[in-house]
Amino acid sequence: MIRTRAARFRRGIVFVLPGLWVLAVVLWELLSPLGTQFIELLAATPAIACAGTGRRQCVLLGGACALLALVPPGASGRAAVSGRIGTCGAVLAVVAASYLISGRTRRLTGELERAREVAITAQTVLLRPLPPRLDGIALASRHVSAGEGALVGGDLYDALGTRYGVRVLMGDVRGHGLPALGTAAALLGSFRDAAHDEARLPDVLRRLERALHRHLYERDQRQPAGAGGDRSDAEEFATVLLLEVRAEGEVVALNCGHPWPHRLSGDPDGDPARGPGPAVLAPGDPLPPLGVFPLPAELSPLPLTRLLPGDVLVLHTDGVEDARDATGAFFPLAGALAEAARGAPPALATLVARVQAALLRHTGGPVTDDFALLALRNDRGPGPPAASRPPRALVAGP
Structure with missing residues (x-):
């Protein structure tokens, strides 16, 4: 029971971690007294989402981060807009790469699980349970x-x-x-x-x-x-x-x-x-x-x-x-x-x-x-x- 609760807690943390990262970056961008640009850090969100949860959340959070990179509140001007467009492109590139990597990881994980099932079956036949x-x-x-x-x-x-x-x-x-x-x-x-x-x-x-x-x-x-x-x-x-x-x-x-x-x-x-x-x-x-x-x-x-x-x-x-x-x-x-x-x-x-x-x-x-x-x-x-x-x-x- 304790192990089950701990596993559920870990899964919950992994699920909300990308959202917490986005929230932290946006708040840091808004509240920074030095006017430093932190919005580029949003590019890490899709990779976090894919690593911790899966491809669907990776795409959804990646799209949201791309929008936030284009139209965030704060400083404006040609340089700022160019920088935000570059950040948006970087976010989309990370989304695409993370999506592909996540798909390959899922396929390899599936193959590993199937191989493990075959190995378990073979070993059980070898040392079969006694009546x-x-x-x-x-x-x-x-x-x-x-x-x-x-x-x-x-x-x-x-x-x-x-x-x-x-x-x-x-x-x-x-x-x-x-x-x-x-x-x-x-x-x-x-x-x-x-x-x-x-x-x-x-x-x-x-x-x-x-x-x-x-x-x-x-x-x-x-x-x-x-x-x-x-x-x-x-x-x-x-x-x-x-x-x-x-x-x-x-x-x-x-x-x-x-x-x-x-x-x-x-x-x-x-x-x-x-x-x-x-x-x-x-x-x-x-x-x-x-x-x-x-x-x-x-x-x-x-x-x-x-x-x-x-x-x-x-x-x-x-x-x-x-x-x-x-x-x-x-x-x-x-x-x-x-x-x-x-x-x-x-x-x-x-x-x-x-x-x-x-x-x-x-x-x-x-x-x-x-x-x-x-x-x-x-x-x-x-x-x-x-x-x-x-x-x-x-x-x-x-």
């Missing part, structure tokens, strides 16, 4: 890009309901902003196919690895020789966390250099060992980031946890825990999660929004790295849910 519920698992996510003008960047996430369970991807591509979009798109596209096609989670990860290398190879082939010096895929990598939530709440994971998630117990009184506060789930050392070294020949998903009804898993990228305040202190994610979940259990979207707001308050300004948050909660009943139905194209037989 609020997927096979009994509630979902909520937030993402902030550090790249100017970008909605998404190097952070990526998705969740899909498959015949094998709910599969979740959280990743972070090296770099941020628009330059990392291509790599993020390659990984997301591969995951959206492999999650349905591959029965084993390690095979999904191998598909992601192949997609990353293929994208980097094709990108390098498109880059002109010598444009970027020595190109090395060793400098390109992505951290990836793959989760699979099975029918009875069992969660298994494969982690390539990504931060482990936090768990919030939905029923802390039922199991004292789980505790009421957030706990980091780290069942083992993660693998190296994807693309740094080849994946090992044998891959086995690690048992992460069992999500009881009401339990919440919070996944995040390293931009969350690496965010710093003015003193250099890191963002306390565990404390922010505990504060956000205090009291009555909030809605999942509210929980994520509170953590994001706490992070932005901590940094006190624009973030320097992309960050993403994804929370999932087990809303299933006591019994296992029905298995997800695969797409028709994936079902064998008629």
Whole structure:
């Protein structure tokens, strides 16, 4: 509300500014005790009108200023009349120039707005909104890009309901902003196919690895020789966390250099060992980031946890825990999660929004790295849910 009022006030000031300029120049001309000619200053009015409002007011005020320059009260005589005719010509010249410049500016602004709409649509398709519920698992996510003008960047996430369970991807591509979009798109596209096609989670990860290398190879082939010096895929990598939530709440994971998630117990009184506060789930050392070294020949998903009804898993990228305040202190994610979940259990979207707001308050300004948050909660009943139905194209037989 405050921002809306401030914007309206600024628009009002811009609208009346040309009129105030004309009034000030005329009064100055009439009241000047030295008889100095100030009417030439009217030539600036059309430029002010065009810069602040638009072409129609530019023409109207320009015409009025031209008339005032011809027939103002004050001194007369041949020299004065010649000077006023010259001033009138200058006003009309400024009107014409300002009119043309304003038209070009409006066209460029329109093209920029259309390009922005296309970019927003493309980025929304890339990092599409998650459904609020997927096979009994509630979902909520937030993402902030550090790249100017970008909605998404190097952070990526998705969740899909498959015949094998709910599969979740959280990743972070090296770099941020628009330059990392291509790599993020390659990984997301591969995951959206492999999650349905591959029965084993390690095979999904191998598909992601192949997609990353293929994208980097094709990108390098498109880059002109010598444009970027020595190109090395060793400098390109992505951290990836793959989760699979099975029918009875069992969660298994494969982690390539990504931060482990936090768990919030939905029923802390039922199991004292789980505790009421957030706990980091780290069942083992993660693998190296994807693309740094080849994946090992044998891959086995690690048992992460069992999500009881009401339990919440919070996944995040390293931009969350690496965010710093003015003193250099890191963002306390565990404390922010505990504060956000205090009291009555909030809605999942509210929980994520509170953590994001706490992070932005901590940094006190624009973030320097992309960050993403994804929370999932087990809303299933006591019994296992029905298995997800695969797409028709994936079902064998008629």
